[in-house]
Amino acid sequence: GAVVSQHPSRVICKSGTSVKIECRSLDFQATTMFWYRQFPKQSLMLMATSNEGSKATYEQGVEKDKFLINHASLTLSTLTVTSAHPEDSSFYICSARVAPTYNEQFFGPGTRLTVL
């Protein structure tokens, strides 16, 4: 149980294009989903917290207009990187939390974004 999927696993795009990454909880309802970014040989950096049906809460320094997050249902959250540039290249990982009172997060397999 508690499986989280991400799609796509890898994406290569040209500079200036937008890329959408999907995060799905497959066997549970996730009231909260999180989006992380990880640079090579570094720890995970929280980008935003996404609650179903409400606007995402972004961490300081993360551009809301650059990284659009939509949590449309209890099983799906999407991250759209708008007008991507090479510096947006990174490993993006989502996670989902089962319920408000159970705080363990279950992590997706990650999406490797490369912007040329």
Add this chain to the structure above:
Amino acid sequence: ELKVEQNPLFLSMQEGKNYTIYCNYSTTSDRLYWYRQDPGKSLESLFVLLSNGAVKQEGRLMASLDTKARLSTLHITAAVHDLSATYFCAVDPYGNQFYFGTGTSLTVIP
């Protein structure tokens, strides 16, 4: 600012040896999580520690939590090559988000 520090950052150890990775955090938290990450992969959950004095073991790995000292340890017994990976601890002191440690890159040498 909340800090979660791991020690060491890099660890090279011989097969068969024992070693301990330390995770120190700067604010009170009674929840601590350990994860493993292989190159190019996402996080794999190893242990969930939910109270002071919690100890959990799985195979050659054992994790413990001392909330009073704000310290968790991940002990490796008789290391094997398959344990080579990066290990992260994470705390959730406020119940709303994880704060990850700096990570420990472990290489087990034959």
